[in-house]
Amino acid sequence: MAPVGGNSIHRSSSRPQLDLSGAAIQGNFEEKDPTILLPNQSDDISHLALDIGGSLIKLVYFSRHEDRPVNDRRKKTIKERLGISNNNRRSYPILGGRLHFVKFETHKINQCLDFISSKQLHCGVSNENAVIKATGGGAYKYADLFKERLGVSIEKEDEMSCLVSGANFLLKAIRHEAFTHMEGHKAFVQIDQNDLFPYLLVNIGSGVSMIKVDGDGQFQRVSGTNVGGGTYWGLGRLLTKCKSFDELLELSQRGDNRTIDMLVGDIYGGMDYSKIGLSASTIASSFGKAISENKDIEDYRPEDISLSLLRMISYNIGQISYLNALRFGLKRIFFGGFFIRGHAYTMDTISFAVQFWSNGEAQAMFLRHEGFLGALGAFMSYEKHGLDDLMVHQLVERFPMGAPYIGGNVHGPPLGDLNEKISWMEKFILKGTEITAPVPMAPPGTTGLGGFEVPSSKGDILRPDASKLNVGVLHLVPTLEVFPLLADPKMYEPNTIDLSDPGELEYWYTVLSDHLPDLVDKAVASEGGTDDAKRRGDAFARAFSAHLARLMEEPAAYGKLGLANLLELREECLREFHFFDAYRSIKQRENEASLAVLPDLLREIDNMNEETRLLTLVEGVLAANIFDWGSRACVDLYHKGTIIEIYRMSRKKMQRPWRVDDFDAFKERMLGSQDKEPCKHKRALLFVDNSGADVVLGMLPLARELLRRGTEVVLVANSLPALNDITAMELPDIVAEAAKHCDILRRAAEAGGLLVDAMISNQDSPKDNSSSVALMVVENGYGSPCIDLRQVSSELAAAAKDADLVILEGMGRALHTNFNARFSCDALKLAMVKNQRLAEKLINGNIYDCVCRFEPAG
Numbered sequence: 082m083a084p085v086g087g088n089s090i091h092r093s094s095s096r097p098q099l100d101l102s103g104a105a106i107q108g109n110f111e112e113k114d115p116t117i118l119l120p121n122q123s124d125d126i127s128h129l130a131l132d133i134g135g136s137l138i139k140l141v142y143f144s145r146h147e148d149r150p151v152n153d154r155r156k157k158t159i160k161e162r163l164g165i166s167n168n169n170r171r172s173y174p175i176l177g178g179r180l181h182f183v184k185f186e187t188h189k190i191n192q193c194l195d196f197i198s199s200k201q202l203h204c205g206v207s208n209e210n211a212v213i214k215a216t217g218g219g220a221y222k223y224a225d226l227f228k229e230r231l232g233v234s235i236e237k238e239d240e241m242s243c244l245v246s247g248a249n250f251l252l253k254a255i256r257h258e259a260f261t262h263m264e265g266h267k268a269f270v271q272i273d274q275n276d277l278f279p280y281l282l283v284n285i286g287s288g289v290s291m292i293k294v295d296g297d298g299q300f301q302r303v304s305g306t307n308v309g310g311g312t313y314w315g316l317g318r319l320l321t322k323c324k325s326f327d328e329l330l331e332l333s334q335r336g337d338n339r340t341i342d343m344l345v346g347d348i349y350g351g352m353d354y355s356k357i358g359l360s361a362s363t364i365a366s367s368f369g370k371a372i373s374e375n376k377d378i379e380d381y382r383p384e385d386i387s388l389s390l391l392r393m394i395s396y397n398i399g400q401i402s403y404l405n406a407l408r409f410g411l412k413r414i415f416f417g418g419f420f421i422r423g424h425a426y427t428m429d430t431i432s433f434a435v436q437f438w439s440n441g442e443a444q445a446m447f448l449r450h451e452g453f454l455g456a457l458g459a460f461m462s463y464e465k466h467g468l469d470d471l472m473v474h475q476l477v478e479r480f481p482m483g484a485p486y487i488g489g490n491v492h493g494p495p496l497g498d499l500n501e502k503i504s505w506m507e508k509f510i511l512k513g514t515e516i517t518a519p520v521p522m523a524p525p526g527t528t529g530l531g532g533f534e535v536p537s538s539k540g541d542i543l544r545p546d547a548s549k550l551n552v553g554v555l556h557l558v559p560t561l562e563v564f565p566l567l568a569d570p571k572m573y574e575p576n577t578i579d580l581s582d583p584g585e586l587e588y589w590y591t592v593l594s595d596h597l598p599d600l601v602d603k604a605v606a607s608e609g610g611t612d613d614a615k616r617r618g619d620a621f622a623r624a625f626s627a628h629l630a631r632l633m634e635e636p637a638a639y640g641k642l643g644l645a646n647l648l649e650l651r652e653e654c655l656r657e658f659h660f661f662d663a664y665r666s667i668k669q670r671e672n673e674a675s676l677a678v679l680p681d682l683l684r685e686i687d688n689m690n691e692e693t694r695l696l697t698l699v700e701g702v703l704a705a706n707i708f709d710w711g712s713r714a715c716v717d718l719y720h721k722g723t724i725i726e727i728y729r730m731s732r733k734k735m736q737r738p739w740r741v742d743d744f745d746a747f748k749e750r751m752l753g754s755q756d757k758e759p760c761k762h763k764r765a766l767l768f769v770d771n772s773g774a775d776v777v778l779g780m781l782p783l784a785r786e787l788l789r790r791g792t793e794v795v796l797v798a799n800s801l802p803a804l805n806d807i808t809a810m811e812l813p814d815i816v817a818e819a820a821k822h823c824d825i826l827r828r829a830a831e832a833g834g835l836l837v838d839a840m841i842s843n844q845d846s847p848k849d850n851s852s853s854v855a856l857m858v859v860e861n862g863y864g865s866p867c868i869d870l871r872q873v874s875s876e877l878a879a880a881a882k883d884a885d886l887v888i889l890e891g892m893g894r895a896l897h898t899n900f901n902a903r904f905s906c907d908a909l910k911l912a913m914v915k916n917q918r919l920a921e922k923l924i925n926g927n928i929y930d931c932v933c934r935f936e937p938a939g
């Protein structure tokens with residue numbers, strides 16, 4: 082029996098709000114997603130739901146996070162201080178874990194049963210008469226098979242109802258779920274939760290259902306058509322001898338439907354019928370040419386047949402959908418179902434039809450989880466899972482590890498332990514190298530749909546499976562919150578660099594790829610350089626490269642892609658292969674070296690007047706931000722001297738004005754002027770960045786100055802390691818070390834509960850700290866160099882409530898993300914730009930230029 086349910090807050094781990102007392106892992110403890118028994122959990126929590134359709138089985142299952150129990154004393158103290166309890170505000174439990182999306186072909190149902198059985202998904206509850214919720218016709222057809230093979234009963238859920246609740250959940254809870262797709266260009270649509278209804282949901286499975294949705298559980302199937310995905314696949318199979326739906330779809334890529342469709346021009350001698358707005362290239366009659374030509378099926382190219390069929394069915398669905406939207410006055414039409422399969426050309430065709438018939442009034446929208454609406458809805462139908470109570474900020478979508486190699490499909494048994502994962506990567510070496518080469522991206526407007534024209538070069542630019550990898554693993558993290566000091570959370574966009582610009586994406590792809598060999602060396606060394614570590618390092622490099630290559634192909638595969646996502650992906654991949662702190666020894670070395678010179682620095686600072694001191698402190702933060710192991714240029718620099726030599730050199734170069742220099746405004750705010758009173762902030766949140774000089778000689782002295790002025794200070798650090806960033810777990814020891822040489826820090830740290838035992842040798846001051854302002858440490862919820870303030874730890878959100886000053890430090894937190902963020906309190910953004918291109922783009926400057934941006938409360 083092994084206890085589960087650590088209390089770490091980061092996104093790879095969350096705190097389930099279930100009754101976990103007495104919980105135990107059943108079976109192999111080493112397994113990635115082992116079954117967990119919850120003997121004291123009174124609610125029925127099931128882990129699996131299915132949608133068994135005519136062609137595909139869609140499966141949604143839940144797995145608990147791998148919790149690594151950590152003994153973090155800081156966490157307990159901070160919870161008490163900030164008044165955070167484990168009791169949930171909600172009335173019923175919310176699962177903390179991951180939702181996985183998997184699909185199988187229905188005729189290979191045994192593969193699906195093997196999958197469920199090997200993952201033990203059907204026995205996730207301590208319930209003797211285990212029941213699985215399922216929807217779709219197969220829930221009836223295969224009920225006996227499930228009973229026979231798995232010993233479980235199937236509880237059938239209404240298909241329409243499941244589709245609707247699945248769609249409603251996705252549209253409300255996933256930020257980048259809905260998108261438009263016109264002429265090869267994908268654009269995400271921001272859906273206002275409060276302005277979602279009514280809409281038309283068109284689910285294109287084997288057949289097509291059109292559902293008017295008025296609210297949660299309020300819907301009506303208003304129409305449908307029997308000409309759907311089954312028609313395309315069935316007719317296509319007969320006419321082309323294709324062996325699979327995907328093969329048929331791929332064939333269409335190379336097709337020319339003019340050889341088989343009758344166009345307006347064919348009837349009007351090559352002319353447009355302009356009087357009624359039809360161009361010569363408009364399809365007048367799908368397959369119409371076949372009647373006038375004395376040809377047999379063999380005389381037509383299968384490619385042309387497939388395209389003609391695809392256009393016929395897609396236009397027809399688009400047209401009927403629009404007419405139904407018109408009938409009920411609905412402005413939004415969402416298309417789902419596995420017919421679409423993220424296929425760019427299908428979406429373009431449907432979009433074109435909707436636009437054409439509505440004269441541009443209506444717009445087709447698609448859903449990234451298009452095929453999983455029913456299965457998700459069936460999952461939602463389990464009572465008391467709390468899923469429908471989750472909000473956007475509590476869901477984090479992650480890149481599924483194996484997806485780049487297999488296009489999101491599941492082949493073979495699930496991966497068990499780390500070793501299996503590595504062998505799996507090794508097995509796919511060939512596949513991996515095949516796709517690692519960047520694939521040209523589709524420039525917008527090249528599918529040639531601008532007038533029912535035949536796409537000229539779509540075979541080269543639109544891969545048939547281009548959008549297959551469009552569903553990640555959904556992490557449910559009920560503890561995440563929106564940072565309360567954002568001025569306008571709805572308008573907030575964390576990323577400064579937009580990677581939908583192909584030039585930007587390519588640049589950052591190259592930067593991250595070039596950095597990889599060095600990172601692998603560091604990671605392997607951090608694990609003792611053993612053969613096992615080398616093997617894992619190799620697998621990590623492959624996995625990360627494959628992800629990058631896949632994202633180059635389709636940047637919006639998992640929703641809008643920003644630089645923060647790429648940097649986070651790198652850290653996630655490292656953790657996936659059990660590299661938990663690649664820069665461990667570097668961080669230790671730099672912390673020690675910096676702590677050794679801290680007393681001298683503090684003495685120097687204390688001899689200055691208030692004004693010079695403030696400038697020196699801000700200058701110190703900027704100078705020390707040079708210690709960044711994520712920057713190629715900086716790493717090259719470290720070969721040229723010791724830490725202290727580089728720190729001194731960096732300080733010497735700090736010439737004002739900095740490239741962005743609001744220091745005078747900040748100084749006036751802090752110290753006042755003839756016209757203005759000085760502002761004594763109540764509580765400052767300092768988002769710290771790197772270990773070593775950055776935090777010890779930069780941020781800590783600044784924190785100390787704020788404490789001296791009577792401002793409470795909360796140091797906000799990463800929950801998990803990322804590059805050489807300091808973590809919340811590591812900070813208390815550093816503060817304790819620094820406090821040995823400084824009364825201000827010591828008293829504040831004691832008042833903040835950071836120094837709870839006799840870590841400090843300097844015991845001569847009075848024990849009563851009631852008058853001291855506190856120094857605290859909270860974790861931010863991230864294991865990445867960047868931070869998305871829409872999803873932060875509950876500790877940070879609680880600490881923010883009384884704060885009136887935010888200081889963001891470093892390139893990741895203040896430039897790549899949050900450079901344009903607006904706060905409802907005073908905000909100071911401090912960073913050294915350690916990348917030439919970013920310096921040019923962002924501040925029209927050069928590498929090593931500095932940013933000191935002060936934005937007073939609005």
Ligand SMILES: CC(C)(COP(=O)(O)O)[C@@H](O)C(=O)NCCC(=O)O
Nearest residue numbers: 709711712713866891892893894916
């Ligand atoms: C990874 C980083 C964001 C970390 O910067 P920091 O937040 O530590 O200031 C930064 O080093 C970076 O953007 N590096 C990649 C670019 C380069 O190597 O030039």
Ligand SMILES: [Mn+2]
Nearest residue numbers: 770771806866
């Ligand atoms: Mn950093």
